[in-house]
Amino acid sequence: MEERSRLCSVWLGSETGILKGVSLDRKQAFNFSNTRALSRDQEVRALCWADPAESELLLGCADGTVRTFSTEKGVFTEARSCGDPQEGCFSGLASLRGSAIITCAECGKVRVWREDGSGPVAELDAGSNVCRMRQSPMDPNRVATGGKDNGLKIWDLERPEKPLFTAKNLRDDWLDLRRPHWVRDIGFIQDSDKVVTCTGYHQVHVFDPATPQRRPVLEAEFGEYPLTALALPAGGGAVVVGNTQGDVAVLDLRKGLVRGRLKGAAGGVRALQCHASQPLVASCGLDRFLRVHSLEDRQPLHRVYLKSRLTCLLLASRELQAGQGGGATEGAEPQVKEEEEDEVWDRMEQVEEEEEATKRKPAAGEEEVKKKKKKKGGD
Amino acid sequence: MDITEVPTEKGSKKKKKSMKAKTKVKNMEVKEESSAAENQADPTTAFPPTFSVSEIKNKQRRHLMFMKFKQEKRKQKLQLKKKRRKEREALGDKAPPKEVPKTIENQRVFDETAVDPEDEEVAFDEGTDEFSAYFNGLTNPKVLITTSDRPRGRTVRFCEQLASVIPNAHVYYRRGLALKRIIPQCVARDFTYMMVINQDRLVPNGLVLCHLPDGPTAHFKVSSVRVRKEIKRRGKEPTEHYPEVILNNFTTRLGHSIGRLFAALFPQNPQFVGRQVATFHNQRDFIFFRFHRYIFKNEKKVGIQELGPRFTLKLRSLQKGTFDSKYGEYEWVLKRHEMDACRRKFQL
Numbered sequence: 205m206e207e208r209s210r211l212c213s214v215w216l217g218s219e220t221g222i223l224k225g226v227s228l229d230r231k232q233a234f235n236f237s238n239t240r241a242l243s244r245d246q247e248v249r250a251l252c253w254a255d256p257a258e259s260e261l262l263l264g265c266a267d268g269t270v271r272t273f274s275t276e277k278g279v280f281t282e283a284r285s286c287g288d289p290q291e292g293c294f295s296g297l298a299s300l301r302g303s304a305i306i307t308c309a310e311c312g313k314v315r316v317w318r319e320d321g322s323g324p325v326a327e328l329d330a331g332s333n334v335c336r337m338r339q340s341p342m343d344p345n346r347v348a349t350g351g352k353d354n355g356l357k358i359w360d361l362e363r364p365e366k367p368l369f370t371a372k373n374l375r376d377d378w379l380d381l382r383r384p385h386w387v388r389d390i391g392f393i394q395d396s397d398k399v400v401t402c403t404g405y406h407q408v409h410v411f412d413p414a415t416p417q418r419r420p421v422l423e424a425e426f427g428e429y430p431l432t433a434l435a436l437p438a439g440g441g442a443v444v445v446g447n448t449q450g451d452v453a454v455l456d457l458r459k460g461l462v463r464g465r466l467k468g469a470a471g472g473v474r475a476l477q478c479h480a481s482q483p484l485v486a487s488c489g490l491d492r493f494l495r496v497h498s499l500e501d502r503q504p505l506h507r508v509y510l511k512s513r514l515t516c517l518l519l520a521s522r523e524l525q526a527g528q529g530g531g532a533t534e535g536a537e538p539q540v541k542e543e544e545e546d547e548v549w550d551r552m553e554q555v556e557e558e559e560e561a562t563k564r565k566p567a568a569g570e571e572e573v574k575k576k577k578k579k580k581g582g583d
Numbered sequence: 584m585d586i587t588e589v590p591t592e593k594g595s596k597k598k599k600k601s602m603k604a605k606t607k608v609k610n611m612e613v614k615e616e617s618s619a620a621e622n623q624a625d626p627t628t629a630f631p632p633t634f635s636v637s638e639i640k641n642k643q644r645r646h647l648m649f650m651k652f653k654q655e656k657r658k659q660k661l662q663l664k665k666k667r668r669k670e671r672e673a674l675g676d677k678a679p680p681k682e683v684p685k686t687i688e689n690q691r692v693f694d695e696t697a698v699d700p701e702d703e704e705v706a707f708d709e710g711t712d713e714f715s716a717y718f719n720g721l722t723n724p725k726v727l728i729t730t731s732d733r734p735r736g737r738t739v740r741f742c743e744q745l746a747s748v749i750p751n752a753h754v755y756y757r758r759g760l761a762l763k764r765i766i767p768q769c770v771a772r773d774f775t776y777m778m779v780i781n782q783d784r785l786v787p788n789g790l791v792l793c794h795l796p797d798g799p800t801a802h803f804k805v806s807s808v809r810v811r812k813e814i815k816r817r818g819k820e821p822t823e824h825y826p827e828v829i830l831n832n833f834t835t836r837l838g839h840s841i842g843r844l845f846a847a848l849f850p851q852n853p854q855f856v857g858r859q860v861a862t863f864h865n866q867r868d869f870i871f872f873r874f875h876r877y878i879f880k881n882e883k884k885v886g887i888q889e890l891g892p893r894f895t896l897k898l899r900s901l902q903k904g905t906f907d908s909k910y911g912e913y914e915w916v917l918k919r920h921e922m923d924a925c926r927r928k929f930q931l
Contacts (some may be wrong), residue, residue: 220708239703244711404910430910448912467921472903472912490903490914492696492836509695511704511836513914 208234209278213520214496215261216488217248218512223263223273226494226508228524233508236278245289250297251518254305258520262305264294270305270317286317286324295351296337300344306361308337308349316361328364330357338390348399350387356401356411371411372418389434391443393457400457402431402445408455424460427451435476435485437499444485444499446473452487454499466497468504475517482523488514496524688867692928696836709839713797717775717847724848726752726776727769732759736785740810744892745778748861748874750825750850752778762791762906770796776848777906780805790896791906794844798904799914801844803870803896811891818876818888824857825850826874832865837915838931841870841898859890865931870896898931 212225212234221243223236237246250264254272260281261273268289272282287294292310299305303319312334315324330337330349340346346368350356356371374383386404393400397414398421406427409420429447436443437454442463446452450469453462471491478485483499490513496506636652639645671678683689698705709715716722726749728742734757746752762779769777774795781789787808793800811817828849833842845863858878864871872894875887901915902908915930917923922930 220704220711222704235704239707242704242707432912448910449916450913450918470916470918470922471914490912511702512708 206276206278209236209275212275213522213524214486214494215251215518215520216494216510216514217251217263217516218510218514219247220244220512221246221248221265222512223248223261224510224512224514226510228496228506228508231506231508233510236273236280247293248515249294251516252297252299253518254299258522261518262297262299264297264307266293268294268309270294270297270307284317287313287315295334296339296347296349298337298339298344298347300339300361306337306339306347308334308347310334310351312349312351312354314347314349314359314364326361326364328359328361330354330359330367335387336389338392340392341394342392346392348390348392350385350390350401352386352404353384354387355385356387356390356399356409358399358413369411369413370418371409371420374419374423386430388430388432391434391436393436394438394440400434400436400443402434402443404430406431406447408434408443408445408460410457422457422460424455426453426455426462433473433476433487435478437478437483437485438481439483439499442499444476444478446476446487446489448472450489450491452476452485452497454502464502466495466502466504468495468497468507469493474513474515477517477519479519479524480521484524486517486519488517490514687927688929690927692925694835694929697834698836698839705836705839709843712840712843713794713799714843714847717851718843720851722775724749724751724776724850725774726778726848727765727774728752728754728778728780729757729765730779731781732757734780734782737808737810738780738782738785738787740812741787741808741892741894742780744811745780747821748826748892749848750823762793766793766795766905787894792844792848793906794847795905798902799840799844800902800904800906800911801841802899802902804899806895806897808894809892814889814891814893816889818890821859821874821876821890822857824854824859825852826857826859826861827853827855829860829862829864831863833863833931835929835931837898837901838865840901840914841931868897868929868931870898870931872896 209225211227211230213228214226216224216226218224221237224233225236226233245265245267247266248263249266252262254260254262259274259276261275263271263273265271266289268285268287269283270286271280274281286307287309291313294307295310296308297305300316304325305317306314307317308314308330310333312330312332314328314330314337316326318325331351331354333354334349334351336351337347337349340348345361346358347361348356348358355373357367358369359367373385377383387401388404389402391400397412399411399413401409401411403409406425406429408424408426408431410422412421415421426445427447429449431445431447433446434443441457443455443457444452445455446469450471450473452466452469452473454464454466455461456463466485466487469487469489469491471489473487473489475489476485476487478499484496484505485499486494486496488494492510492513494506494508494510494514495504497504636645636649639648717724728746730738730742734742742754746754766777777793777795779791780787781791787805790803790805791800792803826849828846830842830846833839849861858876860875860877862873862875864873874890874892876890877885877887880886899917900913902911902913904911
């Protein structure tokens, strides 16, 4: 189990309660749960890394327990109960300064739990029907929540009384009818305060807490079906969104236009994640496949059938194994290209020189043509 | 000088003209000769290796040559066939076994989702899905059949005949009600299925099959519907006995889900006295439905009699949960031109 779990670079949670690890370079997938003691109560709803070194995983299960999985040892080391199953399933899970964890249930209770296992240290109420809670990658104390009829709220866990930012509802439409909120997924844009959300009404919104405007600074739409997941590529400037029909697209965050679609998914997308350094995006969903696409040419790179409906996805921040192989070749390829380009430039210089030489000599057109032909032959 | 030059020029022109005329005549002759030669050579035309019939400009000629080309090809094929048959006859029993003809089904692209019956994980997934209550014998199927608004013509008869095939089925008028409002009422009345038949221009063309109380919902395209009256050599009206169900060729994970969806429409204990069989046969992702009565004539022979109706289904989408086409999550959606780009790839 240890060897296996060390190999894996993609972790997935399934509806049947199985934690799956996929090693892309070996093209192997492993189940890290006892297949005899399965139950749908243990459906994995949220996944996150317990520590920055990525040696431990946290799994939020549907029965209200948070289980710890050690990727070093390849076994479940700990399980603790964080909240009632009656309060709804986990809509978000994050680790805070190593040992503490943040959980968010669908009822809207965001809680901070310490290692010792007693009651929650801090608790805040983000309203009902929370669909997603995310932690800011820059500031671990900052979390964002949002859900159905529950707009985006950004909280500072040090001051849980009042949210730092509350989104205002969209302007009424041209019939003066209210346009409801339905945040399905949230992402923090790197190196800025901005937050991007995707909604059940197929919109993508960018909010900027730094400005006094509480309505979105950018509104975009994609498709006709609810958007269920989003991911932000490492490069920035774009967002990857997926909907319930399995359409995944890269949207540009400058104008909100579609840059391109990622083809292949047959069923609703449940989770998307971009790799921290490589231009890769992984998606999983109800069609039981893990798909890895390249963000550069949007081509599918990997397709892994994992037998159960998948609910969540986590990528290791080290280079994916396939990426390592690919990365090495990618590292080599640009050099080769540069060399090729150098050669091209050399050739061009030669030609230019000779052209100049021909220009200096006032010669007849035929002679020039002949000379050029000679050059081509010489090259 | 000028005067002298003019006549020479004229003369030269005349000469040229005459020359041209002569050459024309010659050309004509040559053409005639060549066409005659071609006519003579026609019965044994042999094309140069890079010759293409489509390069011929004359349409009639091209047609003629093409016909000849085809005849030639056919002749060769027949000869080859004859030769092979003779060889086989000569070899007798030692003849190599006949080659299996290539069809797009036996050339099917490998599908990694094909279900292995010994797979624990898939078995668990299927054992705890929405149909597990039926397969564990906890519920009995009860089906509501309705249509789109204002059904006309064959749709009405088709619904009635479906209700005679499926035991414990009830046909209701739609009365302009929204499906999302019907579903809670169905659940309250212990229905396990809701079946909606849509029609376009008096012809049934869609089927929504929604398993209750918590999904899944499948959407099919319906084609070539034949109601009982339109079937030749049909038997008498079916009896009320529970039919046997045959599900053919549902091999992939998606196919298994669809097969279970159909299986759960019928009661689990067929009444063999009725000798009636409902068949769902999947071939190239089209599901053919037939309803037969069989009889054992003697120990070797079985006679079957079609009872109707017959129709063909093609899966459009499979949605998780009860009918919600706007906000529901789809487990599988047919994406045309993306999924059916390869003719040898099948989904079910």
